[in-house]
Amino acid sequence: MTSSHGRGLHLAAAVDQRSAYDADSYVELARLAESGGLDFVTLDDTFARPGPDALAVLSRVAPATGRIGLVPTVTVTHTEPFQVQAAVATLDWVSRGRAGWRLDVSTTEGEARLFGRRHAAPADALWAEVGEVAEVAAQLWDSWEDDAEIRDTATGRFVDRDRLHHVDFQGSEFSVKGPSIVPRPPQGHPVRVVDATEGQARRTAARYADVALVRAASSAQAGSVRAELRASAEKFGRDPDTLRVLASLVVDLGDGEHAAEPGHGGGGPRQTAHGPLYRGGPVDLAELIAGWHGDRTVDGFHLTPVEPRRDLERLVNGTVALLQHRGLFRTFYPGSTLREHLGLARPANRYAVTGGAS
Amino acid sequence: MTVRRPSRKQIHLAAHFPGVNSTTVWADPRSKSQIAFSSFEHLARTAERGRFDFFFLAEGLRLREHKGRIHDLDVVGRPESLTVLNALAAVTERIGLAATVNATFNEPYELARRLATLDHLSAGRAAWNVVTSSDAFTGENFRRGGYLDRADRYSRAAEFVDVARELWDSWTPDGLSRPFAHRGQHFDIAGEFTVPRSPQGHPVVIQAGDSGEGREFAARTADVIFTRHGTLEDGRAFYADVKGRLAKYGRSEDDLKIMPGVGVVLGDTAAEAEERAAEIRRQQVSPQNAVLALEQIWGTDLSSYDPDGPFPDFDPVPDSSLTQGRTRRGDTVAMAEKWRALSREKGLSIRQTVIETSGRQSFIGTPEAVAAELETFVRQDAADGFILVPHLTPGGLDEFVDRVVPLLQERGAFRTEYRGTTLRSHLGLPDPAGKG
Numbered sequence: 001m002t003s004s005h006g007r008g009l010h011l012a013a014a015v016d017q018r019s020a021y022d023a024d025s026y027v028e029l030a031r032l033a034e035s036g037g038l039d040f041v042t043l044d045d046t047f048a049r050p051g052p053d054a055l056a057v058l059s060r061v062a063p064a065t066g067r068i069g070l071v072p073t074v075t076v077t078h079t080e081p082f083q084v085q086a087a088v089a090t091l092d093w094v095s096r097g098r099a100g101w102r103l104d105v106s107t108t109e110g111e112a113r114l115f116g117r118r119h120a121a122p123a124d125a126l127w128a129e130v131g132e133v134a135e136v137a138a139q140l141w142d143s144w145e146d147d148a149e150i151r152d153t154a155t156g157r158f159v160d161r162d163r164l165h166h167v168d169f170q171g172s173e174f175s176v177k178g179p180s181i182v183p184r185p186p187q188g189h190p191v192r193v194v195d196a197t198e199g200q201a202r203r204t205a206a207r208y209a210d211v212a213l214v215r216a217a218s219s220a221q222a223g224s225v226r227a228e229l230r231a232s233a234e235k236f237g238r239d240p241d242t243l244r245v246l247a248s249l250v251v252d253l254g255d256g257e258h259a260a261e262p263g264h265g266g267g268g269p270r271q272t273a274h275g276p277l278y279r280g281g282p283v284d285l286a287e288l289i290a291g292w293h294g295d296r297t298v299d300g301f302h303l304t305p306v307e308p309r310r311d312l313e314r315l316v317n318g319t320v321a322l323l324q325h326r327g328l329f330r331t332f333y334p335g336s337t338l339r340e341h342l343g344l345a346r347p348a349n350r351y352a353v354t355g356g357a358s
Numbered sequence: 359m360t361v362r363r364p365s366r367k368q369i370h371l372a373a374h375f376p377g378v379n380s381t382t383v384w385a386d387p388r389s390k391s392q393i394a395f396s397s398f399e400h401l402a403r404t405a406e407r408g409r410f411d412f413f414f415l416a417e418g419l420r421l422r423e424h425k426g427r428i429h430d431l432d433v434v435g436r437p438e439s440l441t442v443l444n445a446l447a448a449v450t451e452r453i454g455l456a457a458t459v460n461a462t463f464n465e466p467y468e469l470a471r472r473l474a475t476l477d478h479l480s481a482g483r484a485a486w487n488v489v490t491s492s493d494a495f496t497g498e499n500f501r502r503g504g505y506l507d508r509a510d511r512y513s514r515a516a517e518f519v520d521v522a523r524e525l526w527d528s529w530t531p532d533g534l535s536r537p538f539a540h541r542g543q544h545f546d547i548a549g550e551f552t553v554p555r556s557p558q559g560h561p562v563v564i565q566a567g568d569s570g571e572g573r574e575f576a577a578r579t580a581d582v583i584f585t586r587h588g589t590l591e592d593g594r595a596f597y598a599d600v601k602g603r604l605a606k607y608g609r610s611e612d613d614l615k616i617m618p619g620v621g622v623v624l625g626d627t628a629a630e631a632e633e634r635a636a637e638i639r640r641q642q643v644s645p646q647n648a649v650l651a652l653e654q655i656w657g658t659d660l661s662s663y664d665p666d667g668p669f670p671d672f673d674p675v676p677d678s679s680l681t682q683g684r685t686r687r688g689d690t691v692a693m694a695e696k697w698r699a700l701s702r703e704k705g706l707s708i709r710q711t712v713i714e715t716s717g718r719q720s721f722i723g724t725p726e727a728v729a730a731e732l733e734t735f736v737r738q739d740a741a742d743g744f745i746l747v748p749h750l751t752p753g754g755l756d757e758f759v760d761r762v763v764p765l766l767q768e769r770g771a772f773r774t775e776y777r778g779t780t781l782r783s784h785l786g787l788p789d790p791a792g793k794g
Contacts, residue, residue, distance in 0.1 A: 021478040021554060023447065047467065050552045053475040059444035060479045063395070079468060082419075082499040083438065090437040094395045094445035114467040116547040117501075144435065153385045156646035159435070161428040164421070177498035179428070181418040183393050183435045 008343055009293050009329050010244055010300025012040045012071070013315060017308050019050055026057050027064045029308055036316030037330055039341040040069025040100055042193070042302065047075065047111050055087055062095035069338030071100030071193050076133040077126055078106055078115045082176050085137035092185035097337035100191035100211070101137075103130050103204075127200035132171035134192055134208035139167040141189050142349045143179035165351045187339050188346045195248070196229055206232035206243070210344055213248045213302050215275040218268055222247045223297030244299040244342055247292060252279040252306045253314040275304075282318025289319065290328055369736045369772045370615055370743025370785060371763075372412045372456070373405035376751045378422075381621070381718065382433045383641040383749045392433050392751055395445060400752035402446045405453055408759035409773050411784040412454030412485055412562075413446065414584075414745060415439040419460060420496045423682045424650065425659060431646050440472050447480035454781030456485035456564055461515040463491060463500045466545060470522040473561045474553040482557030482780030486522075487564040487584065490515045495682040512571050514544045519563060519579050521545055523790075529555040558782050559790040568596070577603035581787050582615045584745055588719055593618065593740025615742040615785055621720040622746060622758050628723050635722045638749055639713045648709035651716060654681045655690050655697070665709040669698045718747070729765035736771070 015029040026043070033041045045054035054072035062070060070091065074084050084101075092099035105126035106112070112120045145163035152160075167178035189210075196205035196212035205212040206229050214229075216222035222245075230240035249269055268288065269276035278285060292298050305311030323329035339346060375398060376382040383389060391397050402413045418436050422429040439457035446455055455476065459469060469486075477484035490511040497503040506514060521540050528538045528551045539548035565572070565580035568587075576583040577600055587593045601611045623638060625631030643651070645665040652669075653660050657678025660670060674690040701711045721728045735741045748754025766772035776784060 021475075023479045023481075027448075047471070047552070050554075052478060052553060053472050056440065056444045056472060056475040056479060059441045060448055062445050063399075063448040078465070080463065080500055083464070086438040087441045090441035093393060093437055094442060096395070110549060114547055114549045115465050116545060117465070149435070151384060156644045157430045158384055158433055159428070159430050161430045164428050164434075174501045175498070175503070176500075177420070179421055181421065181435060182437055 008299075009289070009323065010246060010342060011036075011038045011289075011320065011323075011329065012042060012069075012246060012300070012302045013038055013312060014044065014302070014304040015041045015308060015312070016044050016304065021052050023057070023060045027061050029312055030058075030061045030065050030068060030070070032312050032316055034065050034068035036320040037324075037333060038068060038316075038320070039300070040071045040098075040191075040338055042071045042100075042102055043073065044102075045073040045075065046104070047078065047106060047114055048108060055091060059091055059094055062091065062098065065095075065098075067098070067333040067336060067341075069098045069100055069191065069341055070095055071102050071191065071338075073102040073104050075104045075106050076130055077121075078111065078117065081133045081136050081171075081174060082140070082180075084133070085140045086180060086182045088137070088190050089141060089180065089182040089185040092187055092190045093182070097186035097339070099185065099187065100193050100338055102193040102195070103134060104195070105130060123198075124200040127204050129171070129173055130194070130201075131204045131208055132169075132173070134204070136167065136169040136171065136176050137192075138189055138208075138347075139169060139350070140176070140178055140180040141184055142351050143167055144182075144184040145349050145352050146184050146188075149183065163352075184349070187337050188349070191338050191342065191344070196225065196245075197248075202229065203232060205229060207236045207238070209243065210339075211244045211246060211342065213246055214298075215248045217271045217276040219292040219295045219297045222292060223295065226297060226299075242344060244344070246300045246302045247298045248275060248302045248304070250275050250277045250304045250306060251285060251311055251315065252277065253282055253285065253311045253318070254307065255279070255281050277306075282314045283322060285315070286319045286322040286326075289323060290326065293328065366770050367736055367742075368786075369732060369766060370617060371405075371408065371410045371772065372414050372454075372617060372743070372745040373401060373410055373755055374414045374416070374619060374745050374747045375401055376433075376748050376754055377416045377436050378418055378433050379416075380432050380647055380716075381642055381747060381749055382751065383638060384433050384751075385641060385644075386750060388753055389750055390752055393435060393437060395442070397752040398437075398442050398446060399449050401748075401755055402450050402453060402455075404752075404755045404759050406450050408755070408763045409776060410453055411743070412456045412483075412781055413443075413450075414456040414485075414487065414564075415442060415458060417458040417460060417489070419463060419491065420499055423495075424653070425680055429650075429681075431644065431650060440476060443484075444476055444479055447476070447483065452483070452776045452779060452784075454483045454485050454562065454784060455480055456487055456562070458487040458489055460489050460491050461518040462506055462511060463496065463502060464518075466518050466521040467525065467547060467549075467551075469518075470525040470551065471553055473522070474526060474551075474556045477556035477558050477561050478553070482782070484556070484558065485562035485564055485582070485781055487566065488515055488519060488580070489566065493682070508571075510544075512575055516575055516579060517542050517544045521547070523560055525551040526555065526560050527790075529553075531555055531559075558780050562781050562785065562787065573600050574603060576600065576614065577609070578607050580614060581782075581785065582617055585616060585618050586719055587618055587740070590735060590738060590740050593735060594738060597739050597741065612786060613788065615787075617743045617745050618719060618741055619745045619747050621718060621749065622728055622762070623720060623722045624725055624728060624757055624761060625722075626724065628727065631722045631724065635720065639717060642749065643709060643713045643716065645709060648712045651712045652708055655694055657681075657690065663708065666707045669694075669701055669708060669711070725761040725765055729762050729769065729771075732762075733766065733769060733771045
């Protein structure tokens with residue numbers, strides 16, 4: 001029953017917390033999200049503000065959860081592309097196929113000073129570099145074919161080196177020889193997530209992202225960005241159905257089941273400095289989600305609770321339960337990998353010879 | 359303290375995950391995945407069941423190449439260390455988690471942050487094994503590319519560790535953060551470190567190396583030195599040398615633990631253990647690996663040579679780049695002459711000679727004999743403990759933990775329970791003073 005793609009509703013939540021460095025609080029939030037059957041959780045990160053390394057936290061969470069996708073932000077401006085792709089591939093190994101990666105940039109001189117290697121650069125240039133990092137990461141994930149490990153005792157060979165590949169990537173700011181040190185991860189390519197709200201970031205998302213996040217305050221606005229992303233993806237030679245577009249909302253579910261003034265008097269989310277904020281009750285939020293999804297302007301939602309414990313609990317036990325009751329959201333995970341949750345195929349390996357032997 | 363004989367010097371034990379090297383026997387039917395998380399989990403939990411101080415991961419930055427092609431005879435490929443260790447923190451409770459991370463191709467701010475995060479998420483069990491890289495070959499995977507010459511490698515590494523500690527110290531124990539600014543030969547950075555002081559203050563610093571520079575670096579900087587030495591006498595000499603260097607840095611002998619990497623082979627009798635050890639050596643040095651070892655010395659293609667036959671009668675090619683991504687071997691002509699002499703003297707084939715010369719320090723015998731010998735090394739100041747390097751993944755530690763650890767515990771030479779929760783407490787290391 002593969003109904004047309006995109007009719008499945010995809011839900012994700014942020015587990016960001018202010019100044020939390022202990023593992024237990026993150027495990028608790030991720031398990032809560034998993035109990036609601038959400039596709040994935042995100043954890044934001046920068047080098048500039050307090051917080052632990054996000055990929056480390058979600059690696060710590062991986063063995064303590066079973067199904068939910070794990071999507072840390074890993075910035076690429078001051079980091080090593082080779083190391084970042086290896087760490088993300090390793091997150092995929094330790095989570096048995098649940099890794100994603102939200103790519104982001106570091107635009108400030110303050111961040112540049114922490115490294116002392118290069119000065120701050122305009123966002124558009126950095127987003128173009130994100131594209132290069134996304135590209136080389138994918139090449140490195142393919143640099144081991146899936147069956148490269150042969151353990152052939154007769155010839156003494158552990159791997160078949162003809163199934164390992166140098167990538168010889170030459171970017172504008174870096175080059176990478178390859179192959180990766182990490183064998184191809186369970187999902188082939190861990191899921192790449194990009195905030196596609198602005199400028200060059202949107203073009204980079206159209207070309208490289210599996211999931212694009214759009215901070216939109218209305219269904220119509222989200223729909224127009226989604227249409228643009230899909231058209232742009234097609235121009236890059238992609239099947240637009242391989243791109244999921246999720247509306248990013250900050251949610252404050254602190255009121256009752258129905259807010260006195262749902263969505264600020266029925267007006268939907270309000271634009272704020274931190275992105276569109278939706279304030280209302282869990283039932284109101286379910287209405288909004290059902291509405292936008294029914295409009296076919298989004299493939300799903302990425303929700304950032306203002307009060308993580310309180311709002312995530314209300315989201316899962318209120319909003320999600322209601323959507324499930326109405327048959328709009330699944331009640332169990334039909335697959336085990338993040339790609340399966342998102343309805344995205346495991347990518348073929350660009351280096352594998354097709355139609356040949358074996 | 360409930361140790362039976364508390365005055366006795368206690369042994370420290372650590373476990374190395376059998377990674378990319380020729381000591382790992384992957385052809386054994388008991389050898390499982392080198393990459394699945396379950397393998398790492400099994401070995402780490404076994405080590406924790408044995409009350410080991412820490413679990414230790416090596417690192418890979420470039421696949422080795424030989425004759426211009428990717429080396430395919432040993433285990434190839436491994437995960438990124440810190441990511442695996444964070445995941446292991448979820449399935450273990452007390453054991454220390456040590457990551458090997460290169461100081462040549464990383465940056466202090468990012469690495470200090472990742473290590474402090476591991477220390478938080480593991481509640482005080484993080485360690486960093488500081489290594490450096492020499493070659494442009496490895497550099498081809500990195501932004502900074504290129505290479506550093508030997509002296510610069512160590513000075514960068516020393517400054518790197520200093521900067522990391524400055525960053526960790528920029529938060530006081532009572533939660534105040536102060537801006538840092540560091541300008542040195544290798545790093546010019548400033549800002550605010552965004553991770554509060556971690557449970558250990560400073561993650562434990564491990565360093566490997568037997569050279570004079572390596573020893574000095576360790577004496578100044580490290581909490582643990584990971585070394586190799588063949589005999590009790592060599593071990594005692596190394597121990598005395600390194601411990602003797604501590605005073606000039608204002609450190610006491612207890613502040614640096616000396617832990618050689620060793621293999622252990624057990625048997626119900628001495629003869630059985632010897633037989634098993636010989637079989638393991640044959641598996642480690644396959645016919646193909648014997649010729650490879652020869653080519654690495656000779657620096658030339660010797661694939662037509664019979665591993666069960668005699669050595670080439672010509673000398674090695676100097677400065678060959680036949681093999682890349684592995685430590686250079688010094689005077690290859692002298693080494694070749696040594697091998698040929700040994701072969702002539704004992705009537706050994708190529709493979710037999712490689713087996714004879716390439717073994718690492720091993721303890722071979724009954725559990726009782728091995729326990730006694732390990733204790734002798736520690737009591738006679740040849741080591742403070744050992745990093746066990748099993749030859750099988752992931753079950754290579756099971757027998758040691760089941761059969762040798764209880765004997766060490768009966769002797770009062772090794773803990774029966776963790777007494778503290780942090781790796782520093784297992785190692786008996788002082789807490790770094792918070793420079794508040």
